[in-house]
Amino acid sequence: MTTISSNRTGTSSSNLRTDEDVIDQVVRPSNDTCLVEVQSKAGLTAFACSKNESLLLAGLRQGLTLPYECASGTCGSCRARLDSGDVANCWPDAPGHMKIKPAKGDILMCQSRPLGDCSLRVPANVVEGFARYELPTHHNGRIERLDRLTSDVIHFDVVLAEPMSFDAGQFVLLQIPGLEGMRAYSMVNYERRTRRLSLVVKRKPGGGFGDWLFERAAAADKIDVFGPLGSATFHPDEGHDLLMVAGGSGIAGMMSILERATNEGHFESHRGHVFFGVRTVDDCFYLDKFSRYVDRARGNLEVTIALSDAPPQGPVEGAHPDIRFATGLVHEVCGRDMQGRFSDRMMSYLAGPPPMVDGALRTLIGTGKVTPDRIRYDKFG
Amino acid sequence: MSWKYLCEVSDVETNSVKLIDVDGVSVLVANYGGGFRAMPPICPHMEEPLAESGVIANCILTCTKHLWAWDLRNLSMIGETERDLKTYEVKQEGDKVLALIDGELTYDFDEEGDDDDDFFK
Ligand SMILES: Cc1cc2nc3c(=O)[nH]c(=O)nc-3n(C[C@H](O)[C@H](O)[C@H](O)COP(=O)(O)OP(=O)(O)OC[C@H]3O[C@@H](n4cnc5c(N)ncnc54)[C@H](O)[C@@H]3O)c2cc1C
Ligand code: FES
Ligand code: FES
Numbered sequence: 001m002t003t004i005s006s007n008r009t010g011t012s013s014s015n016l017r018t019d020e021d022v023i024d025q026v027v028r029p030s031n032d033t034c035l036v037e038v039q040s041k042a043g044l045t046a047f048a049c050s051k052n053e054s055l056l057l058a059g060l061r062q063g064l065t066l067p068y069e070c071a072s073g074t075c076g077s078c079r080a081r082l083d084s085g086d087v088a089n090c091w092p093d094a095p096g097h098m099k100i101k102p103a104k105g106d107i108l109m110c111q112s113r114p115l116g117d118c119s120l121r122v123p124a125n126v127v128e129g130f131a132r133y134e135l136p137t138h139h140n141g142r143i144e145r146l147d148r149l150t151s152d153v154i155h156f157d158v159v160l161a162e163p164m165s166f167d168a169g170q171f172v173l174l175q176i177p178g179l180e181g182m183r184a185y186s187m188v189n190y191e192r193r194t195r196r197l198s199l200v201v202k203r204k205p206g207g208g209f210g211d212w213l214f215e216r217a218a219a220a221d222k223i224d225v226f227g228p229l230g231s232a233t234f235h236p237d238e239g240h241d242l243l244m245v246a247g248g249s250g251i252a253g254m255m256s257i258l259e260r261a262t263n264e265g266h267f268e269s270h271r272g273h274v275f276f277g278v279r280t281v282d283d284c285f286y287l288d289k290f291s292r293y294v295d296r297a298r299g300n301l302e303v304t305i306a307l308s309d310a311p312p313q314g315p316v317e318g319a320h321p322d323i324r325f326a327t328g329l330v331h332e333v334c335g336r337d338m339q340g341r342f343s344d345r346m347m348s349y350l351a352g353p354p355p356m357v358d359g360a361l362r363t364l365i366g367t368g369k370v371t372p373d374r375i376r377y378d379k380f381g
Numbered sequence: 382m383s384w385k386y387l388c389e390v391s392d393v394e395t396n397s398v399k400l401i402d403v404d405g406v407s408v409l410v411a412n413y414g415g416g417f418r419a420m421p422p423i424c425p426h427m428e429e430p431l432a433e434s435g436v437i438a439n440c441i442l443t444c445t446k447h448l449w450a451w452d453l454r455n456l457s458m459i460g461e462t463e464r465d466l467k468t469y470e471v472k473q474e475g476d477k478v479l480a481l482i483d484g485e486l487t488y489d490f491d492e493e494g495d496d497d498d499d500f501f502k
Contacts, residue, residue, distance in 0.1 A: 361443075
């Protein structure tokens with residue numbers, strides 16, 4: 001952990017509109033709580049943040065529309081410039097630092113905790129947002145039901161002490177004792193006011209959370225949860241056909257979307273196309289679930305598994321005649337298969353490793369002429 | 382001020398971009414079908430290299446990093462995009478594409494100048 005001090009005190013504070021009303025409204029629950037002022041394109045606002053919480057989570061919890069994507073140190077989207085005050089940098093090696101300018105006083109809000117009152121400038125419109133269902137917050141959870149799906153994929157449930165409502169496509173941050181930092185995982189299930197979050201993890205070689213989950217985790221283990229987060233969400237009332245392109249564990253949020261769409265009869269009047277990229281047939285999972293969704297959609301849902309490393313082999317294919325198997329990178333398979341079938345009635349969902357999502361974005365925008373407002377994505381890392 | 386040679390019209394395919402060095406100034410040339418645009422090689426959002434992250438379709442340049450996009454016909458911002466794209470003036474003379482380059486165009490991500498304050502307001 002390192003301390004970052006503002007290098008702009010004096011001159012820059014003259015840019016701040018000192019709107020006493022805004023600041024006075026912030027309640028400080030305790031002495032450990034710091035006052036954080038935010039100057040953004042939308043004006044001045046402020047929130048309270050304890051010295052034990054990241055600026056991002058504290059702000060989001062209190063309803064501010066602070067910018068973020070990964071909420072876990074990799075993407076740089078939560079950048080802010082520290083105008084005055086000091087913060088602790090909880091993860092100095094976070095890859096997100098390569099996308100900001102620490103020398104100019106830039107910080108990652110998701111990796112910074114206040115050491116005292118401070119003021120930030122944030123290049124976005126930060127306002128008090130509206131929450132469709134509920135604001136994200138901290139939850140206590142326990143692990144339940146660990147199920148190995150392949151040699152490096154595991155499905156597990158987290159049971160919460162208090163129910164949570166989330167949108168299909170959202171994610172939570174998980175933290176376990178003894179492991180620094182929080183990891184983002186997308187919900188696989190979909191239920192309103194549920195105490196159960198179903199999650200799936202693809203093990204990354206040498207990864208801290210993956211190693212714990214595969215080797216040491218057991219039912220009833222305690223786990224800290226923060227959520228729900230993320231905006232790559234599905235809303236049936238928008239009335240879209242659905243295109244989903246996922247690589248590896250990126251399929252998690254798509255399962256939640258399929259669950260909701262199926263249960264609410266979305267495929268009675270809309271089409272769905274799922275492209276799921278894995279390396280080989282042995283890396284496939286959720287095939288039975290896909291078969292059930294395809295069956296219930298009565299011809300309006302197509303699921304294609306794109307195998308990047310090996311052509312399909314008879315047996316698995318044979319057991320799932322309702323699922324299509326193709327060879328190639330998932331975004332290429334999608335581009336080929338959807339040629340001439342992209343439509344402006346469609347909302348596209350993309351998730352997985354950043355190079356896969358970037359490739360899919362290129363295909364959708366370049367080949368499919370899909371416009372940015374019809375694309376929602378999560379880059380895993 | 383002077384007009385500098387960028388490339389031949391045929392060097393940059395329709396709906397693609399190409400990075401060109403003009404006397405030490407790195408310029409991204411975009412062919413959007415209806416014409417050419419020349420611009421600094423980075424995205425005004427988070428400085429990603431547009432030669433890799435830029436995609437053009439229907440005359441719109443989109444950066445695949447966070448989907449900022451601009452209409453290359455009139456340079457208007459599309460959707461959630463929050464900053465203008467800076468461009469060099471371009472003209473075609475026969476098969477040649479030229480740009481008016483008078484020093485390098487930059488986005489003031491760093492400086493405490495007007496642009497920067499604009500950016501954060
Ligand atoms: C929006 C989103 C959704 C995701 N959904 C899924 C999913 O559904 N399934 C899935 O398998 N993966 C998902 N991921 C990837 C997942 O969050 C992890 O990156 C991945 O599981 C590897 O974690 P690990 O602990 O095994 O590896 P590690 O290499 O140990 O850690 C990877 C990540 O943990 C965080 N981290 C590591 N060290 C620190 C530290 N010292 N301080 C703070 N943070 C640290 C960082 O975010 C880092 O990228 C998602 C990622 C994002 C951004
Ligand atoms: S949101 Fe903080 S680095 Fe991605
Ligand atoms: S860097 Fe181009 S859109 Fe963010």
